[in-house]
Amino acid sequence: xxxxxxxxxxxxxxxxxxxxxxxxxxxxxxxxxxxxxxxxxxxxxxxxxxxxxxxxxxxxxxxxxxxxxxxxxxxxxxxxxxxxxxxxxxxxxxxxxxxxxxxxxxxxxxxxxxxxxxxxxxxxxxxxxxxxxxxxxxxxxxxxxxxxxxxxxxxxxxxxxxxxxxxxxxxxxxxxxxxxxxxxxxxxxxxxxxxxxxxxxxxxxxxxxxxxxxxxxxxxxxxxxxxxxxxxxxxxxxxxxxxxxxxxxxxxxxxxxxxxxxxxxxxxxxxxxxxxxxxxxxxxxxxxxxxxxxxxxxxxxxxxxxxxxxxxxxxxxxxxxxxxxxxxxxxxxxxxxxxxxxxxxxxxxxxxxxxxxxx
Numbered sequence: 001x002x003x004x005x006x007x008x009x010x011x012x013x014x015x016x017x018x019x020x021x022x023x024x025x026x027x028x029x030x031x032x033x034x035x036x037x038x039x040x041x042x043x044x045x046x047x048x049x050x051x052x053x054x055x056x057x058x059x060x061x062x063x064x065x066x067x068x069x070x071x072x073x074x075x076x077x078x079x080x081x082x083x084x085x086x087x088x089x090x091x092x093x094x095x096x097x098x099x100x101x102x103x104x105x106x107x108x109x110x111x112x113x114x115x116x117x118x119x120x121x122x123x124x125x126x127x128x129x130x131x132x133x134x135x136x137x138x139x140x141x142x143x144x145x146x147x148x149x150x151x152x153x154x155x156x157x158x159x160x161x162x163x164x165x166x167x168x169x170x171x172x173x174x175x176x177x178x179x180x181x182x183x184x185x186x187x188x189x190x191x192x193x194x195x196x197x198x199x200x201x202x203x204x205x206x207x208x209x210x211x212x213x214x215x216x217x218x219x220x221x222x223x224x225x226x227x228x229x230x231x232x233x234x235x236x237x238x239x240x241x242x243x244x245x246x247x248x249x250x251x252x253x254x255x256x257x258x259x260x261x262x263x264x265x266x267x268x269x270x271x272x273x274x275x276x277x278x279x280x281x282x283x284x285x286x287x288x289x290x291x292x293x294x295x296x297x298x299x300x301x302x303x304x305x306x307x308x309x310x311x312x313x314x315x316x317x318x319x320x321x322x323x324x325x326x327x328x329x330x331x332x333x334x335x336x337x338x339x340x341x342x343x344x345x346x347x348x349x350x351x352x353x354x355x356x357x358x359x
Contacts, residue, residue: 056140060133060173060185067169068130068189072120074112074164078104078195083160086111091318094265103157109193109201110152112164130170133187137209142184144210146292153202162195171204184210222296223345233260235274243341245277245351247317258317277313279339281353283323284312286331296344297322307331311353325354 076082083104087097090105097105104112137143158164174186186208193201229237236259239246248257252269263270286309289297297306307328312318323331324342337353344350 054176056136057173057175057185059136063129063133063170064172065169066129067127067167069126069166069168069191072113072166072168074166075114075116075120076112078112078158078160078162078164080160082111083108092265103159106154106157106201107152108158109154110150110191110203112158113166113191113193113203133170133173134209137185141211142209144182144184144212144292146181146208146210148186148206148208150206151204154200155202156195156198156200158195158200162200164193164195164200165197166191166193168192179208179210180213181208182210182213184208221345222294224296224348224350226348232262236260239274239276240341240349240351245279245313245319245339246274247277247313247315248272249275256315256317258313258319275315277315277339280314281311281319281337281339283309283331283333283335283337283353283355284318285310285333286323288328288331305329309337309353311337319351321350322352323355324352325356331355 080102083097083102086105086108087093092105094105096103168189168191170187171190172186172188174188176183176185186206188204188206191203191205192199193203227237236246248260249255249272250257250264250267250269251271251273253264253267255264255266256275257265264272286307288305288307290305293304305328307323308320309323309331310318310320311323322342323335323337324340335355337355340352340354342350342352
């Protein structure tokens with residue numbers, strides 16, 4: 001979720017209709033305010049003074065429209081076991097993803113194109129042009145990288161048995177921009193995913209290749225990225241401001257949902273009300289973030305390791321947040337935690353979960 005718990009509108013959990021998914025961090029990317037930094041959360045500024053003299057940008061633009069990967073083939077057909085595993089991991093119980101007429105959750109789109117730990121077979125992978133472009137950036141000192149956001153479109157649903165092919169193009173390179181992380185270039189690639197030759201989805205993925213900003217002794221303390229607040233999750237953040245953790249409840253079938261979504265992922269109902277979480281929960285799963293160093297997320301302010309947990313609330317829904325009150329290496333699955341609210345800076349307060357070493 002953006003900031004601390006609720007994510008904005010996602011085309012994931014229960015969406016089965018074509019459309020455009022809002023920005024997300026991919027499977028390995030961190031969520032702003034909780035799991036790690038995202039350059040997109042800090043408004044980039046064009047490097048206006050040097051824009052006309054940016055010879056590197058002129059060279060990078062020559063790669064726009066060139067292939068980043070060609071003739072890619074999914075390692076597996078769209079299949080029911082992977083759909084089931086995804087739904088179990090996401091807690092998605094939509095009937096659209098089960099039974100003889102099942103479709104795949106739309107936001108599984110990228111999963112069908114991934115090569116896994118062993119990678120893709122020969123003939124599928126990054127192109128020479130893509131590697132050349134990155135070598136240019138690395139050679140100019142823009143050696144760091146962070147994923148910022150992605151966008152997806154779904155012209156038609158994927159069904160078990162579909163054979164996946166894909167091609168990726170370097171869609172755009174931005175002018176040089178300065179962000180809180182440093183100065184660099186946003187690179188956007190577009191992957192067209194086809195099922196048995198028919199366009200089934202488009203996945204745009206954006207990264208920032210940058211030269212890290214140098215912090216000085218008198219620099220302002222690092223701040224967490226701001227949560228993205230929109231019409232679909234504004235009520236959640238209004239509750240946080242009142243020290244209340246609000247869970248959506250479908251008024252048609254009474255299913256609870258968190259993060260907030262515009263519709264029910266169980267019955268598709270659009271009407272909802274809220275219930276307030278009691279605050280008790282347990283650590284369902286967790287990770288320890290070691291890299292990259294990001295001082296705003298670490299209790300010691302030095303960017304050291306910190307714990308990010310998937311907390312299961314007593315009400316049965318789950319939320320991603322930070323665990324405080326114990327060292328990162330003391331967090332464990334099954335640990336009881338209690339809702340708290342953490343003021344990270346004068347302008348941001350987030351729901352977190354406090355544990356005790358004796359808990």
